[in-house]
Amino acid sequence: MLLAGLAVGAATSRTAWAANPVLPGWYADPEIRIFGDRYWIYPTYSADGPVPAPPSRFTRWQTHERASPTIWSPFLRQTFLDAFSSPDLVSWTRHPRVLDVKDVDWAAYAVWAPSAIEQDGRYFLFFGANDIKTDRQRGGIGVAVSDRPEGPFRDAIGKPLIGSIVNGAQPIDQMVFRDDDGTCYLYYGGWKHCNVVKLSRDLTSLTPFADGETYKAITPPPTMSRDRSC
Helix, strand or coil: CHHHHHHHHCECCCCCECCCCCCCCEEEEEEEEEECCEEEEEEEEEECCCCCCCCCCCCHHHHHHHCCCCCCHHHHHCCEEEEEEECCCCCCEEEEEEEEHHHCCCCCCCCEEEEEEEECCEEEEEEEECCCCCCCCCCEEEEEEECCCCCCCEECCCCCCECCCECCECCCCCEEEECCCCCEEEEECCCCCCEEEEECCCCCCEECCCCCCCCEECCCCHHHHHHCCC
16 A cells, blocks of 8 residues: 555656556565655565565574475565665665575564664664464564664564564564654554554663553454444
8 A cells, every 4th residue: 555655646846756566576564764865665575576586595493494384385485675765755776685584593484564763873673573373483573773774684682572472462563663752662463463562772672661561452442443444
């Protein structure tokens, strides 16, 4: 929806229109940010186009994890993230492999839904990996850091920031948000459940809320879901 919508309204003073879709290739889960004087889109690499992407390099542990017969095969191609930048929402520059599992040794596949933010002159990229179904699996939501919005991003803490299932929410599909007071929060969830957590000042750990809770369930009640129309 976002990628198609950008094509409708983006124009320069000479009425140059963006393509539709604005990005070539197969991408999903786009998030758009403004860093400096450029717009940035961080999407999930959804599938190969006519020319397959070069494979990532894997550690022995990553190779072992990828051998599981329960993994849906398209997830095995999702081992990196690209980004795209534009000065005008019309012409876009691709920045390949801003994050790759070679720089995140606990991530092996299903690298999803990047969410980026600048903090104190550095850039942080939150991402899901490994599509975990139980707390016995290694994976979840990670955080990577770079000095530039185009990366390269590298794992910031050497482990998932959120690596377990809390309040019924699978740790995927995260979005980072900065409130007016400068506090940053991470909203995430899967399996029809949503949580919010408060991030530390350096964005590499979780900080409890005033009531001592770390994970707050914010899933709308079923009645609200039924009453919505769009």
